[in-house]
Amino acid sequence: MQEEKDSKTFGRILLGIFGGVGLTVLCIPFVTPALRRHALPYVPATREQLDNIFNLLKQYSTKQRRHLVDLGSGDGRIVFEAVQQGLPRATGIELNRVLVYYARLKALTSGQRKICQFKRANLWKYDLSKYDTIVLFGVDTMMEPLLKKLSKEIADESVVITCRYQFPINCDRTIGEGIDAVWLYNSQTIRNQKILEK
Known part of the structure; x- marks a missing residue:
């Protein structure tokens, strides 16, 4: 016993x-x-945030967008939404290995592996010059350093959409309120940045 x-x-x-x-x-x-220095926690985008991103993109841009990148893509919902909205290709950049594998598995099982790609990479070391649409859910401390990186790398006629936090410069367009607000900046605005006083 x-x-x-x-x-x-x-x-x-x-x-x-x-x-x-x-x-x-x-x-x-x-x-x-x-x-990390710039903590970027995993917080999934809401349906309203997704709608605001793609409504703003449609309102602002007459040019057909070809390749979107989502910085800090998490579970990939912005990437998957982008191809549903008609973009031919979308890429997610994410440091969290578990989330990258989850998004890749979802792309594979949904038959979207060729148009939805997910890469495990550090966004600070990743070249953003080949994308015409850049989306990010950032945190306040990373916005100014990222703005400087983009001003050196952004391609002509590209746009950047930020969610939850905006760059410390005037935006070209905005939509939504509170945590659902999103801001759009074109390449010229980013290159000619004039940092706003806080």
Whole structure:
């Protein structure tokens, strides 16, 4: 009887240890962004935010957009929405390995692997010059450094749409309010930036 109790106790201890280790391994990709200089947490876009992004893009741009990139693409919902809205190609850039694999699996199972690509990359080291549409859900601390990066890399006739936070310059168009607000900047506005006083 005592041996059976000891065996059950030992089994529970092992279960607790392996469960704790497993949970820690799963949580690491979601917790480590908080340790980076510019923490970019995973917060999925709402339906209203998606609608605002693509409504603003349609209102502003007469040019047919060819290739969208979503910086910090998370589970890929902006990339998938982009191809549903008629863009021929869309790419997601994400540092979180788990989210990249999830989005790739979704692209594969939905038959969109060739038009929806997901890359595990650091957006600060990634070349953005080949995209005509750039979308990002940023955080306040990254907006000015990212603006400087874009001013050197952005292609002619490209547009940048920011969500939740805007660049510290005047935008060309905006739509929505509060957390659902999005701002659009064209390449000329970004290159001729005049940082606004806070």
